[in-house]
Amino acid sequence: MIGPCVAGSPLFGLLITEPVSVAHYLVVGAIMFTAGVACMATKRNALGVLMGIELVLNGANVNFVAFASPYLAGDGARSLGLDGQAIAVFVIVLAAAEAAVALAITLNFYNNHATVDVDRADDLKG
Amino acid sequence: MMPALVAPAALLALASLPVAAINWHSFLFLLFAAIACGFAVAVVAATNVVRMALYLVLSLAATAGLFLLAGAEFVGAMQLMIYVGGTLVLLVFGVMLTAQAPFVAIASSNGDRVLAGVVGLALLAVLLLAGLSVPAWRAPASGSLAEPAATPLGMAFVGVRVDEPVAGEPRAAVRPGYLLPFEIVSVHLLVVLVGAAYLARAKRRKTQRAIDIVASVEPPASVAEHAAIGRGPAGAGSVLAGGSVLTGGSR
Numbered sequence: 479m480i481g482p483c484v485a486g487s488p489l490f491g492l493l494i495t496e497p498v499s500v501a502h503y504l505v506v507g508a509i510m511f512t513a514g515v516a517c518m519a520t521k522r523n524a525l526g527v528l529m530g531i532e533l534v535l536n537g538a539n540v541n542f543v544a545f546a547s548p549y550l551a552g553d554g555a556r557s558l559g560l561d562g563q564a565i566a567v568f569v570i571v572l573a574a575a576e577a578a579v580a581l582a583i584t585l586n587f588y589n590n591h592a593t594v595d596v597d598r599a600d601d602l603k604g
Numbered sequence: 605m606m607p608a609l610v611a612p613a614a615l616l617a618l619a620s621l622p623v624a625a626i627n628w629h630s631f632l633f634l635l636f637a638a639i640a641c642g643f644a645v646a647v648v649a650a651t652n653v654v655r656m657a658l659y660l661v662l663s664l665a666a667t668a669g670l671f672l673l674a675g676a677e678f679v680g681a682m683q684l685m686i687y688v689g690g691t692l693v694l695l696v697f698g699v700m701l702t703a704q705a706p707f708v709a710i711a712s713s714n715g716d717r718v719l720a721g722v723v724g725l726a727l728l729a730v731l732l733l734a735g736l737s738v739p740a741w742r743a744p745a746s747g748s749l750a751e752p753a754a755t756p757l758g759m760a761f762v763g764v765r766v767d768e769p770v771a772g773e774p775r776a777a778v779r780p781g782y783l784l785p786f787e788i789v790s791v792h793l794l795v796v797l798v799g800a801a802y803l804a805r806a807k808r809r810k811t812q813r814a815i816d817i818v819a820s821v822e823p824p825a826s827v828a829e830h831a832a833i834g835r836g837p838a839g840a841g842s843v844l845a846g847g848s849v850l851t852g853g854s855r
Binding site: 493494495496497498499500501502503504505506507508509510511512513514515516517519520521522523525526528529530532533536539540543544546547548549550551557559560563564566567568570571572573574575576577578579581582583584585586588593594595 | 625626627629630631633634637640641644645647648653656657660663664667670671674675676678679682683686687690691692694695697698699701702706710711712716717720721723724725727728731732735736738741742743744745746747753756757760761765767769782785789792793796797799800801803804
């Protein structure tokens, strides 16, 4: 029942006839960031935690690209210019490096402990 | 179920609008944003790790579409090639290498889920309030897409700025590029990949604890069945002995 209400509301008509703004991108980035944080907090599979990290980085990237966009800059708003896009590329490359190392650690943990459950990684518990 | 309800209703609402009134940039933005956000939430909701990987691929690919719509062609292409084509394939390989039956779907407790939902919604509310509170950010897009950003970005990475300075920035004779961060990141990537290859190299030795865990957690189903069937006076010993030999051989 929620679906028709959302799609038939005047808000949807406004969204689809008006040009997008930076705030539209900020909403998308906020949802992806929150989903990533919740994913990192709730998943017990180490690979699920990794996926949450990817979502968080991507949500931040959406914001950087939105602030850097020459098209989205409204009246009176300062654009980040090329800096935002450069930061976004750096984030993507560093996320690849982070995923490689985290995956290597996960595989090592799996080899040594025969599990990927992060709750079982308690060898250092005092 | 939600997308199945939304999609026809959205099409109906589209049909009732005059075609000329539709801003197709906004339409594509809504499409990609819905895919990106919907599958990001699906990653959290899913318990099967293989499905989580699939949803993540779709979410990040839709994000590349958002980048392209914002005028960042190079970043969108990098997102598709490095993230979707590289990082996520790596992640899927990790899933396949560790996807033993007990670990494919490890569920967290309901208390954790509720707590994470409350904290997540609070965080979302704070972020939305902060993002929507600045009037300049809510102003509809009025700029125009200038020349493609790939060439200025590439030149800036080698230290030469060919793009126009943004409004309000003092016009200087020499503007810094990103050569030093670029070099730092490239060396960082090299070191990290060597380290990852070293960490993940094949090792023969397993610790005694791992062997004990495997033996105690998941006895092969066939062994348990045989043990249950062969509880009788004759043959029980031999079947169990055979089972233990099989276990030792397969591990």
